[in-house]
Amino acid sequence: SYVLTQPPSVSVAPGKTARITCGGNNIGSKSVHWYQQKPGQAPVLVIYYDSDRPSGIPERFSGSNSGNTATLTISRVEAGDEADYYCQVWDSSSDHPYVVFGGGTKLTVL
């Protein structure tokens, strides 16, 4: 089955840029979605289709996807961005489509 690899943790100072990667075999050929999960809360979609933002998500959140790596970029990081972030793909190429999540990355704002 398909595997998505994320770094366990990323740290960034307030006002700087955080980049969270999601590695997978030829992930650039798939659509990648990103979720933010704060402690005790349900996940929230922050990026879909590699780089689209749902309404209500700040422009500071952006995404890209190419080759074997997808990246979630958070510009001008704020204390409120501290959370776990998960990438996800939907493999619909087979007779039995399935969802895969990355292991998650804990973003710490220093």
Added chain:
Amino acid sequence: QVQLVQSGSELKKPGASVKVSCKASGYTFTSYAMNWVRQAPGQGLEWMGWINTNTGNPTYAQGFTGRFVFSLDTSVSTAYLQISSLKAEDTAVYYCARMYSSSSGYFDYWGQGTLVTVSS
């Protein structure tokens, strides 16, 4: 507005069963697939599978066959997750999540989660 409201926390003994509900509102229930996602304590998200809300046909991910059953009651726009023969390792928060479309594969709305604790 779209809402998915799940039933409350459950404390069960090993070997018992539990049924978690997910009541949808603010949209046409049968137009979107419902998925279930498990999150064990301190762990990541794990996809359990989905149910076609139009046909009632469930699809279970690897590792979630046998003791796990997805069902619907479309008359009350509610999806259910039943787990039988509970084990300690089933202790987790269970989320329902609406999939925007079968081609997109992303979850645009999530329930608040239901904590199921299995302990003797």
